[in-house]
Every structure is written in structure tokens, then in C-alpha cells.
Amino acid sequence: xxxxxxxxxxxxxxxxxxxxxxxxxxxxxxxxxxxxxxxxxxxxxxxxxxxxxxxxxxxxxxxxxxxxxxxx
Numbered sequence: 001x002x003x004x005x006x007x008x009x010x011x012x013x014x015x016x017x018x019x020x021x022x023x024x025x026x027x028x029x030x031x032x033x034x035x036x037x038x039x040x041x042x043x044x045x046x047x048x049x050x051x052x053x054x055x056x057x058x059x060x061x062x063x064x065x066x067x068x069x070x071x072x
Contacts (some may be wrong), residue, residue, distance in 0.1 A: 004029055015062035023057040023065070030069050032038040 001042075002048045011018050011026060027033055031044040042049045047068050 010064065011062060015066070016056075016059045018057050018059075018062050020053055020057055022053040023051075023062065024067075027065065042068075045072045 007022060008029070010028060011022060024033060024071060027042040027044070033044060034041040034043055036047075039050050039052055042065060044065070045068070049061070049064055049068065051057070
């Protein structure tokens with residue numbers, strides 16, 4: 001199992017306690033981060049998600065990101 005797969009499995013098993021670094025790494029794995037304005041945006045395919053850069057990242061952002069990844 002690769003490092004990326006382990007990171008994703010760890011995030012899926014516990015979405016309430018994810019660091020900002022892990023969250024942004026997962027976004028970069030499936031898309032990109034657009035910086036500008038007040039908050040950055042995660043771009044997954046054609047979907048955009050605005051998030052706050054807090055540590056740890058709120059579980060709502062994690063759940064929304066996983067939904068975008070699972071349902072492109």
C-alpha cells in the first residue's frame with residue numbers, strides 16, 4: 001500500500017481529526033488548490049469547495065471533499 005493510499009485510508013477512518021497538511025495533500029492528489037480572495041478553494045474535477053485554513057480541518061470540509069472524490 002502506497003503512502004497516498006495510507007493517508008486517504010487514515011482520513012476516511014477518522015475525518016474529525018485531520019491536519020491541514022494532510023487535507024491539502026489529499027486535495028493535491030485528486031485536484032488542485034486555487035489561492036485568491038479570503039479563503040482558498042479546492043478544485044476537484046469541475047467542482048469547487050471553499051475551505052478555511054485551520055488546523056485541524058473541520059470534519060464538514062473533509063466529508064464534502066470525500067464526497068467530491070467518490071462522486072466525480
